[in-house]
Amino acid sequence: MRRFIISLVAAVAVVLAIGGAVVAGSGGGSTVTRARLERSLPTEFANLYAAQATMLGHRGVTPASLHPTAMCDKGGAVEPDVGPGSNWNCLVSWTDPDNPMPPEGYGKFELDVHTNGCWTAGGPSKLVGFATLTDTSGREVPNPVAEFDGCFDPNGDNSPTGVEFPSLLNVTTTALRPDAQRRVAVQATCGTGSTGCHGSVTATAGDTELGTVPLEVEEEQTATLAFPTPVPAGASEVTFTFHVTQGVGPSKPVTLEMPA
Amino acid sequence: MSTTTLTRPDAAAARASGGRTSVGLGAAVRWEARKLRAQLRTKALLVGALLAPVAVVVVVSAQSRPPKDTLFGRFATDNGYAMALLVLGFASQWILPLVTAVVAGDIFASEDQHGTWKTVLTRSVSRSRLFWAKVLVAVVFGLVALVLLAGATIAASLVVVGQSPLTGLSGQTIAPHAALGLVAASWATAAPPLVAISCLAILFSVWSRNAAVGIAGPVVAAMVMQLVGSLGGIEAVRPYLLTTPFEAWHGLLAEPRFTGPLVDGVLTSAVWSVAALAAAYVILRRRDITGG
Amino acid sequence: MTTTTRAESDGDAVDVVGVTKRYGPLVAVDDVSVRVAPGEVYGILGPNGAGKTTLLRMLFGLIRPDSGTIHVFGRTWAHDGVRTLDHVAGFIESPKFYPYLTGRQNLEGLGLLDGTWDGRALGDRIDEALDVVDLVGREDDRVGGYSYGMRQRLGVAASLLRNPRLLVLDEPANGLDPAGIRDMRALVKRLASNGLTVLLSSHHMDEVEEICDNVTIMSRGSVAFHGTISDLRAMAPDPGHLLRTGDDAQAAAIGHDRHRDVAVEPAPGGGLMVTGPQHELSSFVADLVRAEVPLLAFTPTRTPLEELFFMLTDARSEEVA
Numbered sequence: 001m002r003r004f005i006i007s008l009v010a011a012v013a014v015v016l017a018i019g020g021a022v023v024a025g026s027g028g029g030s031t032v033t034r035a036r037l038e039r040s041l042p043t044e045f046a047n048l049y050a051a052q053a054t055m056l057g058h059r060g061v062t063p064a065s066l067h068p069t070a071m072c073d074k075g076g077a078v079e080p081d082v083g084p085g086s087n088w089n090c091l092v093s094w095t096d097p098d099n100p101m102p103p104e105g106y107g108k109f110e111l112d113v114h115t116n117g118c119w120t121a122g123g124p125s126k127l128v129g130f131a132t133l134t135d136t137s138g139r140e141v142p143n144p145v146a147e148f149d150g151c152f153d154p155n156g157d158n159s160p161t162g163v164e165f166p167s168l169l170n171v172t173t174t175a176l177r178p179d180a181q182r183r184v185a186v187q188a189t190c191g192t193g194s195t196g197c198h199g200s201v202t203a204t205a206g207d208t209e210l211g212t213v214p215l216e217v218e219e220e221q222t223a224t225l226a227f228p229t230p231v232p233a234g235a236s237e238v239t240f241t242f243h244v245t246q247g248v249g250p251s252k253p254v255t256l257e258m259p260a
Numbered sequence: 261m262s263t264t265t266l267t268r269p270d271a272a273a274a275r276a277s278g279g280r281t282s283v284g285l286g287a288a289v290r291w292e293a294r295k296l297r298a299q300l301r302t303k304a305l306l307v308g309a310l311l312a313p314v315a316v317v318v319v320v321s322a323q324s325r326p327p328k329d330t331l332f333g334r335f336a337t338d339n340g341y342a343m344a345l346l347v348l349g350f351a352s353q354w355i356l357p358l359v360t361a362v363v364a365g366d367i368f369a370s371e372d373q374h375g376t377w378k379t380v381l382t383r384s385v386s387r388s389r390l391f392w393a394k395v396l397v398a399v400v401f402g403l404v405a406l407v408l409l410a411g412a413t414i415a416a417s418l419v420v421v422g423q424s425p426l427t428g429l430s431g432q433t434i435a436p437h438a439a440l441g442l443v444a445a446s447w448a449t450a451a452p453p454l455v456a457i458s459c460l461a462i463l464f465s466v467w468s469r470n471a472a473v474g475i476a477g478p479v480v481a482a483m484v485m486q487l488v489g490s491l492g493g494i495e496a497v498r499p500y501l502l503t504t505p506f507e508a509w510h511g512l513l514a515e516p517r518f519t520g521p522l523v524d525g526v527l528t529s530a531v532w533s534v535a536a537l538a539a540a541y542v543i544l545r546r547r548d549i550t551g552g
Numbered sequence: 553m554t555t556t557t558r559a560e561s562d563g564d565a566v567d568v569v570g571v572t573k574r575y576g577p578l579v580a581v582d583d584v585s586v587r588v589a590p591g592e593v594y595g596i597l598g599p600n601g602a603g604k605t606t607l608l609r610m611l612f613g614l615i616r617p618d619s620g621t622i623h624v625f626g627r628t629w630a631h632d633g634v635r636t637l638d639h640v641a642g643f644i645e646s647p648k649f650y651p652y653l654t655g656r657q658n659l660e661g662l663g664l665l666d667g668t669w670d671g672r673a674l675g676d677r678i679d680e681a682l683d684v685v686d687l688v689g690r691e692d693d694r695v696g697g698y699s700y701g702m703r704q705r706l707g708v709a710a711s712l713l714r715n716p717r718l719l720v721l722d723e724p725a726n727g728l729d730p731a732g733i734r735d736m737r738a739l740v741k742r743l744a745s746n747g748l749t750v751l752l753s754s755h756h757m758d759e760v761e762e763i764c765d766n767v768t769i770m771s772r773g774s775v776a777f778h779g780t781i782s783d784l785r786a787m788a789p790d791p792g793h794l795l796r797t798g799d800d801a802q803a804a805a806i807g808h809d810r811h812r813d814v815a816v817e818p819a820p821g822g823g824l825m826v827t828g829p830q831h832e833l834s835s836f837v838a839d840l841v842r843a844e845v846p847l848l849a850f851t852p853t854r855t856p857l858e859e860l861f862f863m864l865t866d867a868r869s870e871e872v873a
Contacts, residue, residue, distance in 0.1 A: 115498060
């Protein structure tokens with residue numbers, strides 16, 4: 001029994017030492033990379049989207065006609081775009097005349113990627129539909145592009161694809177909460193994208209300009225923009241106008257009501 | 261009357277002058293195979309390999325929600341090929357290691373259990389011949405079990421769930437006849453790591469002299485490797501793990517097909533097999549048989 | 553490893569020279585040499601733990617000696633591998649078989665491992681061997697259901713299958729009932745009378761005395777005696793007897809006064825322990841009768857050879873201690 005335990009401990013120690021040396025020598029060495037996902041996801045998406053079009057009876061959609069491209073990112077600007085995890089986001093752009101892209105030009109897919117190079121992607125329901133769809137014969141069938149699995153070659157092409165999309169800036173505040181001096185602030189989130197969101201925001205309440213503050217938000221980060229001038233007593237709403245130089249901002253000014 | 265022929269020294273001398281040939285691998289293999297056939301556990305395992313997949317397929321196909329968290333699970337309830345691949349992914353986690361280890365992990369330790377090392381090693385068979393005969397029988401048994409499991413799974417899947425075009429791992433549609441070939445090939449890719457697991461079980465069996473360790477050891481090792489291989493940050497060890505080759509079939513279902521992991525898997529399995537067998541061989545050759 | 557060494561040992565069935573085996577600090581076999589001539593029945597005698605089994609295991613190649621050489625019919629493990637056993641058969645300790653196979657299946661398998669491919673010839677030989685050991689009728693039962701004695705006999709049958717020139721039996725009577733012991737001894741004698749060389753280990757002096765020509769007595773791993781049974785008999789001490797009388801004091805006094813060659817001492821369990829040459833004992837007893845000492849019992853304690861065996865092995869134990 002003692003011989004047994006000693007051998008076992010020795011074997012485990014040797015395995016750990018070798019494993020540690022391998023990991024240390026390679027610096028992580030994950031085969032899960034941005035480039036591989038950016039090649040794998042659009043290929044599969046195009047095949048499945050064409051299959052969906054067939055189910056829906058849309059004509060003229062082929063994998064080739066979609067010209068899909070993708071830009072993938074893991075965990076925003078703070079994390080390197082390598083390794084497995086459920087915090088991969090991919091922006092996918094494709095061409096379907098019946099189903100045009102939104103102004104930012106892409107839809108966002110959320111991916112859970114495993115160490116073995118297989119992943120599960122969930123598509124944006126606004127662009128690809130919900131989990132089930134009604135096919136041409138009227139049956140409820142699973143939507144192939146709502147959620148799908150794929151695997152990429154862990155030894156596959158790892159050169160950058162060069163696909164980049166701008167981040168999308170969204171105002172997440174739905175109701176203003178002025179402080180004691182009736183000053184207001186608004187929260188904005190910068191989505192996945194290549195450069196983050198930069199520019200400025202101007203707030204106006206009626207004729208009173210509340211000020212202009214600079215906008216510097218990294219990808220997948222949220223910033224609170226506070227305006228120095230109090231809102232005049234008579235003003236019932238505040239309008240925020242975005243001048244975004246990097247990234248995509250709201251095309252129209254955002255107007256929020258003051259609480260009564 | 262019989263005593264005289266058996267023990268008459270001149271008869272023995274005549275026989276001796278003709279020379280007793282030292283026993284070849286064939287006889288030792290025949291003997292090991294016969295012992296294996298006589299064991300209830302072997303038969304039970306092979307029958308189980310035929311029946312268990314049928315039960316699994318029936319149960320899974322009756323689920324109202326498909327098991328989406330496993331590869332091909334989302335199609336498994338309405339596509340027989342996907343069902344067969346789902347079962348493959350599931351089986352390779354610990355079922356395949358267990359099935360092969362039940363025989364490979366016991367084949368050396370059972371001689372210790374029955375005290376029969378001295379019985380067989382005092383005949384005309386050398387330790388190395390006996391070693392290779394046992395290795396051969398254990399490995400072939402593992403492969404037979406794999407073939408039965410694969411055949412039963414594929415047949416049950418196609419009969420119970422049905423045949424329709426399969427959606428591959430690149431979203432491509434695979435026609436049924438092509439899908440059947442790919443599914444069978446996918447099951448076949450489990451053979452190299454299965455052989456390596458057998459060799460690992462043989463090492464555990466020789467080293468521990470205990471069938472329980474011989475059987476549980478490789479199964480636990482496979483599960484640990486499975487876990488380690490799924491962890492992020494230490495993926496550099498993945499190519500050296502024995503469980504990585506069990507996933508090499510993914511490449512066959514992609515478009516374009518990739519076979520790099522398959523080649524790496526065969527290499528990894530070969531290295532593990534050779535290392536385990538070499539260690540087991542040295543341990544057995546050097547061992548003093550004191551028990552029994 | 554010169555050819556002369558091999559030629560010299562060719563004449564012997566077994567030639568063990570200076571063999572030593574250590575397990576850590578324990579010396580299991582210490583510089584033991586044994587030479588067995590063809591055709592003789594050779595006994596290795598010793599208490600349990602004396603190293604007999606370790607020595608026989610080394611002969612069979614199950615254990616590798618740390619030093620020394622073992623030739624079997626001129627062959628060595630280093631030089632000839634498993635062919636060293638070409639003319640050897642036997643078993644170490646109690647013979648072990650596969651319990652889930654029948655007696656016949658076990659023998660068939662072992663026949664395969666002997667290189668006997670011809671199924672019919674093997675079947676005939678198995679029948680013969682079963683007949684010799686009197687297992688006919690039970691050969692198709694699983695060995696798992698065999699009694700100890702049946703397994704012992706199956707072990708002999710398995711050995712005979714090999715058509716050996718040397719039969720090695722390790723404690724063949726161990727665990728057998730008196731009838732089984734009698735049968736086993738008769739079998740060994742019968743085999744030996746047909747010219748088979750037999751190397752037998754035992755811890756029973758009477759067994760060795762009954763069937764062996766030559767004997768090596770081992771104690772604590774080394775050789776305590778080496779020679780023929782007649783040599784051993786000549787060395788044997790005077791027989792000891794337990795004397796029970798109605799008046800031990802008077803009996804002891806008669807012994808001390810008139811029989812200087814007879815030692816009379818109180819026995820641990822009561823009565824008197826009397827040791828001396830046979831003729832002195834007779835006259836001592838006659839004197840007791842003449843002196844009207846009531847004689848209750850006068851029984852030999854151990855045979856002279858047993859006495860010698862215990863002396864040889866115990867003395868050595870004390871020496872070591």
